[in-house]
Amino acid sequence: xxxxxxxxxxxxxxxxxxxxxxxxxxxxxxxxxxxxxxxxxxxxxxxxxxxxxxxxxxxxxxxxxxxxxxxxxxxxxxxxxxxxxxxxxxxxxxxxxxxxxxxxxxxxxxxxxxxxxxxxxxxxxxxxxxxxxxxxxxxxxxxxxxxxxxxxxxxxxxxxxxxxxxxxxxxxxxxxxxxxxxxxxxxxxxxxxxxxxxxxxxxxxxxxxxxxxxxxxxxxxxxx
Amino acid sequence: xxxxxxxxxxxxxxxxxxxxxxxxxxxxxxxxxxxxxxxxxxxxxxxxxxxxxxxxxxxxxxxxxxxxxxxxxxxxxxxxxxxxxxxxxxxxxxxxxxxxxxxxxxxxxxxxxxxxxxxxxxxxxxxxxxxxxxxxxxxxxxxxxxxxxxxxxxxxxxxxxxxxxxxxxxxxxxxxxxxxxxxxxxxxxxxxxxxxxxxxxxxxxxxxxxxxxxxxxxxxxxxx
Numbered sequence: 001x002x003x004x005x006x007x008x009x010x011x012x013x014x015x016x017x018x019x020x021x022x023x024x025x026x027x028x029x030x031x032x033x034x035x036x037x038x039x040x041x042x043x044x045x046x047x048x049x050x051x052x053x054x055x056x057x058x059x060x061x062x063x064x065x066x067x068x069x070x071x072x073x074x075x076x077x078x079x080x081x082x083x084x085x086x087x088x089x090x091x092x093x094x095x096x097x098x099x100x101x102x103x104x105x106x107x108x109x110x111x112x113x114x115x116x117x118x119x120x121x122x123x124x125x126x127x128x129x130x131x132x133x134x135x136x137x138x139x140x141x142x143x144x145x146x147x148x149x150x151x152x153x154x155x156x157x158x159x160x161x162x163x164x165x166x167x168x169x170x171x172x173x174x175x176x177x178x179x180x181x182x183x184x185x186x187x188x189x190x191x192x193x194x195x196x197x198x199x200x201x202x203x204x205x206x207x208x209x210x211x212x213x214x215x216x217x218x219x220x221x222x223x224x
Numbered sequence: 225x226x227x228x229x230x231x232x233x234x235x236x237x238x239x240x241x242x243x244x245x246x247x248x249x250x251x252x253x254x255x256x257x258x259x260x261x262x263x264x265x266x267x268x269x270x271x272x273x274x275x276x277x278x279x280x281x282x283x284x285x286x287x288x289x290x291x292x293x294x295x296x297x298x299x300x301x302x303x304x305x306x307x308x309x310x311x312x313x314x315x316x317x318x319x320x321x322x323x324x325x326x327x328x329x330x331x332x333x334x335x336x337x338x339x340x341x342x343x344x345x346x347x348x349x350x351x352x353x354x355x356x357x358x359x360x361x362x363x364x365x366x367x368x369x370x371x372x373x374x375x376x377x378x379x380x381x382x383x384x385x386x387x388x389x390x391x392x393x394x395x396x397x398x399x400x401x402x403x404x405x406x407x408x409x410x411x412x413x414x415x416x417x418x419x420x421x422x423x424x425x426x427x428x429x430x431x432x433x434x435x436x437x438x439x440x441x442x443x444x445x446x447x448x
Contacts (some may be wrong), residue, residue, distance in 0.1 A: 060287060069335035089373045095334035096327055099371045103324040110319035111293035136370040143363035147323045147355045149313045 003027045004116035004160070005105045008057075010046030012207060013163055015185045016175040017120030020162055022053065023178050029112055030057045031105055035097070036065020036073040041191035049184050060104055070094040072189060089128050090202060092189055098131035102140055102159065109157070110150045118160045125168035125210060127202050137161045168210025176216060183219050196223040227251045228340035228384070229329045232281075234270030236431060237387055239409045240399035241344030244386055246277065247402050253336055254281045255329055259321070260289020260297040265415035273408050284328055294318040296413060313352055314426060316413055322355035326364055326383065333381070334374045342384045349392035349434060351426050361385045392434025400440060407443050420447040 006021055008014045008030040021028050032046045043059065050057040065073040071091045098121065105117045121132040130136060141159040145151035163171050175182065187207045188197035197204050199222040211218035230245055232238045232254040245252050256270045267283065274281040289297040295315045322345065329341045345356040354360060365383040369375035387395050399406065411431045412421035421428050423446040435442035 061285075063284060064331065067332065067335050069331070088377065093373055094331075095374075096331035096368075096372055099330060099367070100324070100327040103320055103327045106323060107288065107293070107318075107320035108291065111291050130373060130376045131371045133370070136367070139363070139367035139370045143323070143360070143367045144320075146357070146360040146363045148320060149317055149354060150319075152354045153312065 001025060001027045002116060003029065003112055003114040004118055005029045005031055005109045005112070005114065006118040007101050007105055007120065008032050008046055008050075010042040010044070010049060010185060011120075011187045011203075012168075012175070012182060012185045012210075013120035013122060013171060015049060015120075015180060015182075016171050016178070017118050017163055018049075018053075019175060019178040019180050021118050021160075022055075026116070026118075028055050028118075029108065030055055031101075031108060032057065032059045033062050033101060033104075034059055035062040035094070038072060038075050039186065039189050039191045041188075041193060041195040042186040045184060045186040045195055052184070058108065062100065064094065064097070064100070089130065092127065092202065093129055096131075098129075098136075099140065102144075106144050106148060106157070110148055115150060115155060115157045116160060117157070118162070120163050121161050122163045122166055122168070122171065124166060125206050127206070132164075134161070134164055137164065167213065168206050169213035172210050172214040172216055176214075183221070192223055194221075196221045198222070198224055200224065225249060225251045226340060227253065227336055227338040228342055229253045229255055229333045229336070229338065230342040231325050231329055231344065232256050232270055232274075234266040234268070234273060234409060235411045236392075236399070236406060236409045236434075237344035237346060237395060239273060239344075239404060239406075240395050240402070241342050241387055242273075242277075243399060243402040243404050245342050245384075246279070250340070250342075252279050252342075253332065254279055255325075255332060256281065256283045257286050257325060257328075258283055259286040259318070262296060262299050263410065263413050263415045265412075265417060265419040266410040269408060269410040269419055276408075282332065286324065288318065288321070288324075313354065316351065316426065317353055320355075322353075322360075323364065326368075330368050330372060330381070334372055339374060339379060339381045340384060341381070342386070344387050345385050346387045346390055346392070346395065348390060349430050351430070356388075358385070358388055361388065391437065392430055393437035396434050396438040396440055400438075407445070411444075416447050418445075420445045422446070422448055424448065
């Protein structure tokens with residue numbers, strides 16, 4: 001049975017990515033981060049999903065919040081939908097976040113002796129973050145193979161991003177076909193302690209659009 | 225004045241790298257990690273050097289030790305010189321270490337708004353770690369420019385590795401010309417609490433060889 005490290009936030013995309021890897025018979029090792037994100041509710045969602053699926057799970061404490069650089073780690077700034085904010089990469093961008101996450105995944109992959117890492121990024125219905133694009137994933141994979149003992153001695157490390165060319169609606173359809181209960185997942189950037197969503201932020205807007213386009217019932221709980 | 229993040233362990237190489245950047249008029253932001261390394265004395269050395277040079281310094285707490293995967297984060301394993309151990313990449317290799325370190329440097333660089341990162345790796349007199357080679361540094365730089373808002377919107381991120389083609393002796397000569405007091409630095413993998421060195425590990429062997437070839441006085445304090 002092939003082993004893999006799967007980056008897992010408890011959100012819609014990474015839950016679908018994890019379910020997909022599981023469905024393909026991969027022995028999944030889920031990796032989450034408590035990086036000072038204001039939507040801590042996603043980590044609670046992650047824990048509940050992991051408990052249900054009963055797979056190894058590691059949560060790493062990362063002090064990214066103390067640096068600032070993102071509204072996602074700063075409770076004193078409002079999260080505006082990007083349509084109301086400046087153009088370009090939105091204020092919810094966290095500097096080098098996926099690079100830091102993938103670097104830890106790479107370390108864990110070496111330690112559990114696997115060449116495979118999964119990440120649930122998408123470059124279709126996404127927030128414009130540079131570290132969700134195919135060219136970034138390819139460059140990280142290339143770097144990873146030069147960086148590590150595994151890459152040098154054991155053969156090719158592969159960064160799997162199976163959702164990268166899927167729209168949110170396609171991801172949702174895929175997840176529903178795999179039996180995911182999306183009510184368990186949290187996407188909202190400012191979810192409250194119960195995991196209820198704001199319905200306004202970019203992440204909520206993309207999620208709502210995805211369910212609408214997939215013609216599926218969206219039973220996400222909203223607080224506003 | 226150009227700003228840069230400088231990875232800084234308190235060892236011989238990164239101290240030379242920091243001194244070199246300072247001598248070129250760079251406004252240095254030093255970044256260290258408490259990653260569970262058994263040679264915690266290097267962090268004390270880092271703090272003393274930073275205090276003397278009076279530059280901004282950030283120490284990040286990273287839970288790499290809990291994962292295992294290296295004798296460098298496991299106090300229960302002996303550190304043998306690689307000449308007495310197996311061939312290939314030595315047991316002191318820490319999975320994905322420089323990739324994790326550079327990822328945090330990348331985040332901090334974005335936050336303080338600079339495109340420049342310094343790392344004191346060398347591919348000449350080194351321990352055979354894959355993440356010290358020029359092809360790795362080039363691949364990380366390429367990835368970093370695709371990963372970040374800085375890389376996309378502000379122009380080229382550069383990973384400076386000014387010692388990469390220098391022998392240990394050449395690095396020492398450079399550092400002495402910059403006025404470094406190498407007694408303040410700690411290289412040993414199993415330095416004691418006072419920062420005294422074992423004289424036996426790969427890092428000590430390389431350091432001794434460097435001073436010998438540089439025909440310089442090595443006033444490192446050894447406990448054995």
